[in-house]
Amino acid sequence: IQPRERPLGLIFADNLFSGRAITEEATDGLATFLSQTSLVLDNLALLRDVERLARYDSLTGVFNRREFEARMSVEEMRCLRAGHPCSLLVVDLDNFKAVNDTHGHSAGDEVLKATGDLLRQTLRAHDLVGRFGGDEFTVLLPETGGSDLDTVVGRLGQLAWEHEIAMSIGGASFPDDCEVPSALFSIADRNLLSAKSAGRRRACLGNDHRIIRLKGP
Known part of the structure; x- marks a missing residue:
């Protein structure tokens, strides 16, 4: 998971019970999930930045x-x-x-x-x-x-x-x-x-x- 190109987390996938190999379809689905998760986290980070800029003076860090x-x-x-x-x-x-x-x-x-x-x-x-x-x-x-x-x-x-x-x-x-x-x-x-x-x-x-x-x- 890499929001803003910064590694934030890892997800490991394994068929623990069946022992079968992970299919390409499952891998593609997982990649889509990770991409969407990264996008959501990226948007949340941007929202926090916008909220901070709306409340704080960007130079001094005190309230505007x-x-x-x-x-x-x-x-x-x-x-x-x-x-x-x-x-x-x-x-x-x-x-x-x-x-x-x-x-x-x-x-x-x-x-x-x-x-x-x-x-x-x-x-x-x-x-x-x-x-x-x-x-x-x-x-x-x-x-x-x-x-x-x-x-x-x-x-x-x-x-x-x-x-x-x-x-x-x-x-x-x-x-x-x-x-x-x-x-x-x-x-x-x-x-x-x-x-x-x-x-x-x-x-x-x-x-x-x-x-x-x-x-x-």
Whole structure:
């Protein structure tokens, strides 16, 4: 069985009880079965690839914008029903255009990949990470708010510093900063602008606009 020309399995045929030789007709039938099986497996693999491309950003491996927004809507409803907090971060790479202009787009792609890896590996399994577009990422942190958000951002900033990734972050929490989770993005996005205005490599969090410097120890 060779879907996509890659060996996947073997089938052995034998007349175990009669001991008779396998006929050419039986061999032809088996070959047809194997061909059809390979085709089915090939189509299933292609379907999985298409589904993945529909949900994930092909460069960074995190959710694409559409999938992130869909999952965020589900999480918003869950937070409202259960009364749980949640937080949203908007992450933007500092001086990313200069990286592309100076070192080329391939270098910029490597920075984006490294950022996606950093976010996925730093955060919890049930946190949502998406690439919102260009060099902007979004992170949804279920059941996280208040001082916990500051802790997450501080840890993320330290790891970004260690990996030589310069970023600015805007963040907001429900219900601390808004009455409904759907308002999180507008607050976090405004805070991102404040973080960049404060000197980059900064995070600006909450309606009180608290500033955290993103650097190592």
